[in-house]
Amino acid sequence: MVFKKVLKKATFLDPLNGFNPGGRECEIRTDPLTGRNTRVLFFPPRILPEPDLDTIKGKDTGFCPFCIENIDKITPKFNPELFTRERYRVGEAVCFPNAFPYDENGAVTVMTEKHMVLIGEFTPDILIDAISCCVEFLIDVKAKQPEAVYQSINWNYLPVAGSSIVHPHLQVTASSVPTNYYSDVLSTMNISGSNVFDDLVALEVSADERFISSGDYFSWLIAFAPEGVFDLMAVSHEYFEPCELKDGRLAELVGGIIKTINFIKKYNIISYNMSLFFLPGNGEFKPHMRLCPRTNVPPLDTSEINYMKMLHNEPMTTMKPELVAEEVKKIWSK
Numbered sequence: 001m002v003f004k005k006v007l008k009k010a011t012f013l014d015p016l017n018g019f020n021p022g023g024r025e026c027e028i029r030t031d032p033l034t035g036r037n038t039r040v041l042f043f044p045p046r047i048l049p050e051p052d053l054d055t056i057k058g059k060d061t062g063f064c065p066f067c068i069e070n071i072d073k074i075t076p077k078f079n080p081e082l083f084t085r086e087r088y089r090v091g092e093a094v095c096f097p098n099a100f101p102y103d104e105n106g107a108v109t110v111m112t113e114k115h116m117v118l119i120g121e122f123t124p125d126i127l128i129d130a131i132s133c134c135v136e137f138l139i140d141v142k143a144k145q146p147e148a149v150y151q152s153i154n155w156n157y158l159p160v161a162g163s164s165i166v167h168p169h170l171q172v173t174a175s176s177v178p179t180n181y182y183s184d185v186l187s188t189m190n191i192s193g194s195n196v197f198d199d200l201v202a203l204e205v206s207a208d209e210r211f212i213s214s215g216d217y218f219s220w221l222i223a224f225a226p227e228g229v230f231d232l233m234a235v236s237h238e239y240f241e242p243c244e245l246k247d248g249r250l251a252e253l254v255g256g257i258i259k260t261i262n263f264i265k266k267y268n269i270i271s272y273n274m275s276l277f278f279l280p281g282n283g284e285f286k287p288h289m290r291l292c293p294r295t296n297v298p299p300l301d302t303s304e305i306n307y308m309k310m311l312h313n314e315p316m317t318t319m320k321p322e323l324v325a326e327e328v329k330k331i332w333s334k
Helices: 053-059 124-144 180-191 196-207 247-266 321-332
Strands: 004-014 020-030 037-041 088-090 093-097 106-110 150-157 169-175 211-214 218-222 232-236 271-278 288-294
Touching: 088 124, 093 124, 106 124, 124 150, 124 169, 124 247, 180 196, 180 271, 196 211, 196 218, 196 232, 211 321, 218 247, 218 321, 232 247, 247 271, 247 288, 247 321
Parallel strands: none
Antiparallel strands: 004 020, 020 037, 088 093, 093 106, 106 169, 150 169, 150 271, 211 218, 218 232, 232 288, 271 288
């Protein structure tokens, strides 16, 4: 496994320098885990303007199917032939079928009774209960549908990240068909002579440019070829089943998620996507998480996703992963 990058330079007569010859550099990086490319543009990290939360609140319809007075009346119930409960509950978290699923097993987990939780307000208890609720659903999937091995816990936080309801919730999927991400990773695994997750962590530790920390259960790093603005990864030290995501392992994962969320907030970014990937039955596939901030770019509120990501399937970022890692390290041990 290697970190592959190609330096590119566009040359032109620069109007900012009297139209003398000039240009700008960028890098094309290949993700060693997926084989996909990312474009890295060289701009210094900058704090964005304060987000306009009033606009988000103003677009909130006022009726929420996830609020406590509505959730039992409006949300679906699980099929008793496949699941042991109509809905799963852990603390304030409630898991029920997704009314508009992406696959044969799609569930939504409402994380808390509070309708809107701002980016700095998530507590360990909220996340622990919500993820535990998702896990209980996945345990039942395995019992009755052992072929549904492509399992993930996912989070679209706020509309910029693709959430249509501001009430915080996770989405859980379990399918017999891999997403493109799983296919890419499995392809890398099939051509590797060793465990690609162990190789990735060892390479990041050796490079010491993007590696953040090694905990009891997970290695934490900034992805070499990010899927978004930046891409924080947690890679498990060992294979485990979703049912084993509990106690110290879950506490460490949640602690890292909250640190990452607080780091994102520092840049006045208020949205993110997160996915936690499992592949039960495949001891070579280490469960891992990727969390990417999402933002619209001022002054026109431009989407960060343009033709390069949408049609060419190549993410683009202006935040160099190594610079992000330096900043994350400053807050990680606190």
